[in-house]
Amino acid sequence: MNPHLTTRSNSMAHKIHKIAIISDDIEGAVEFYTKKLGLTVMERFANEDDEDYVFLDAGGILLELMPQKTMGRASGFHHISFDVDSVEDSAQDLKNKGVAITKEPFDVGGGTGITLSFFEGPNQLNLQLFHREK
Secondary structure, eight states: OOOOTOOOOOOTOEEEEEEEEEEEEHHHHHIIIIITTTOOEEEEEEOSSOOEEEESSSSSEEEEEEEEHHSOOOSSEEEEEEEEEEEEHHHHHHHHHHHOHHHHHEEEETTTTTEEEEEEEGOEEEEEEEEEOO
């Protein structure tokens, strides 16, 4: 049996929720991912600067397109997000395991019911904890 393909039950396992990338051309990126790869736009909203964030269905995992101007970073990978039952509990568990929390849990606001936290993975990879109240 290939150990890389075996799944194990782990109560603290985190499910990948989304992969976020920064784009300097949101409309061009949406066209590419929908027309070339067949992804579907699931949600779209504008920030206070009227710049769009777009969430695409990539087969059970969301692909988030984030506007470069707002993010203030070069285009490319931004973070992987993990869906958890409790951002606060998961962040504390990671702290207890010696993981660096780079942004403590916070509510996104605006009636979204979303709580986030960021932490650092290997090679300084930006990772996120995510929970949305149903």
